[in-house]
Amino acid sequence: MRNTKVAARYAKALLELALEQKNLDSVVGDMEVFSATVQSSHDFELLLLSPVVKADKKIEIFQKVFEAFEKTTHDFLALVTNSKREALLGDIALAFDGLVKEYKxxxxxxxxxxxxxxxxxxxxxxxxxxxxxxxxxxxxxxxxxxxxxxxxxxxxxxxxxxxxxxxxxxxxxxxxx
The missing domain is CATH 3.40.30 (Glutaredoxin)
Structure with a gap:
């Protein structure tokens, strides 16, 4: 329950940031790709959950795998990862999708x-x-x-x-x- 609230807060922050930077559609596309990757790749999900892989290494992997993402999305993924909340990124992506639908x-x-x-x-x-x-x-x-x-x-x-x-x-x- 608490993780859902945390994910919703991060999703709301990402929505507000994307609206402020006027790149909502690009960020939505990025988060859809990210969510699909989390859902389809068990190895990627394990990477997110792994306490052994350091935050900077995870961020480096995100930048390589998702090199076409907007700077806004990369910065957001880095912020969440540096806050040690990367295990919530799948939930954040789902919450973000719901907020975008509500907004539109x-x-x-x-x-x-x-x-x-x-x-x-x-x-x-x-x-x-x-x-x-x-x-x-x-x-x-x-x-x-x-x-x-x-x-x-x-x-x-x-x-x-x-x-x-x-x-x-x-x-x-x-x-x-």
Missing amino acids: GIVPVTITSAVALDASTKDAIIAKVQASVEGTLEVEEKIDESLIGGFVVRMGDFRIDASVVSQLNNLKQRLTR
């Missing part, structure tokens, strides 16, 4: 259904959700056969559960009272 008015929405939705059903769900929020929706579709039928829409802490399994569970609870 992008609302992430996940639609989970038992089967792939046809275009008209998907469009109807998106239209209903769009009517209740301001901003641009970023829709992610997932398939979960355990829902049996229907769908579940998640948008932040908000959830609409119109799945068959949920309705069956509700019916079961009412019948057992």
Whole structure:
């Protein structure tokens, strides 16, 4: 929990710095590449977590591996590493992505259904959700056969559960009272 708060603080600082230096899009691209590297390379993740590798060596590796990054991003990675918080860089990148979406008015929405939705059903769900929020929706579709039928829409802490399994569970609870 505490690490999430620390990561959020660093992410907010990076967002403010990128906005101040007017290179937000470049820094966003850099952090997306960094996050993808952390997620795809177990060795790179081990490097971040290693207490044996000194901070200056880690910074040198970052500069070589990510040589195309903006100076802002390199300076930020060095600051975090010198503060002995490099193990949080993956979490910082994820928190930064969320803050950037919030800043740009992008609302992430996940639609989970038992089967792939046809275009008209998907469009109807998106239209209903769009009517209740301001901003641009970023829709992610997932398939979960355990829902049996229907769908579940998640948008932040908000959830609409119109799945068959949920309705069956509700019916079961009412019948057992």
